[in-house]
Amino acid sequence: MSTMNDRIFGILLIALAVAYGWGATQLPAPFGGSEAVGPETFPLLLSVVLVLSSLYLIVRPDPDNAWPWSRTGVELVIAVVVLVCYAALLQPLGFILSTTLAVGTLCWRMGSAPLRAFVTGALAGVAVFLLFNFALDLALPMGVLSFLEVS
Template sequence: MTFNDRIFGVLLIVLAVAYGWGASQFPEPFGGAEGIAPGTFPTLLAVVLGLSSLYLIVRPDPDNAWPWSRTGVELIVAVVVLVLYAMLLEPLGFILSTTLAIGTLCWRMGAKVLNAYLVGAASGVVVFLLFNFALDLALPLGLLSFLEVS
């Protein structure tokens, strides 16, 4: 039943096109600064997603079925967590929303609750520090904006 992979592939192509279009809407750097444009990485991701989607359509798995068991429920939970993560990123800030998202996903994969959220918190802080200080890319602080250094 290769029909399922093809449906999924078409949906992912639609997502890749929308994502690529969104990436093309980023404004150019002020003053014609040289280097990598802000939309370069998202555009690259859209291309990879589009090519992967085409592969699903052209060469679907001959033995696939939609996971309507516990696995299907876990996939739906993961999608809901990621959508909520995107919605809460600005108001809660990167560190808190990342802690909640990664912690919840780790917990759903079988980690103990405390360990899951400790991993989420550590991940949020490390990635925040990496982006803000090593890569000089600002991430939203949200509720933790009192930590902002002027």
């Protein structure tokens, strides 16, 4: 019966991946529309990775998969709540602040000291922001830090 849980979960994840991939194709095309990499590229790649991972879960389920309804289960629920909040706060707070909060909270929940966790989150947020904005030329939301934007 334990392998059936993995298979059901894999099927649900495939449905999520298909919905996510379809949603990515609905993103508006950039002006001109001739770019090879558009706003749908990264979400489509994520959905493909999720489908492949889900297929592996269906084909090769873990024979001994006990559900972690102890402290680990609680931490998993907290992680999901943090990620949902991250998605909700991304636009109003901006990428750097919301990433700082999300990564910092997750690092702290994994045992890091709070100051070190949130410094790590801030460094990750700034590094990824700079990578996307300047190396990949993909704009991320600035949110409340929009006064820092260079015109």
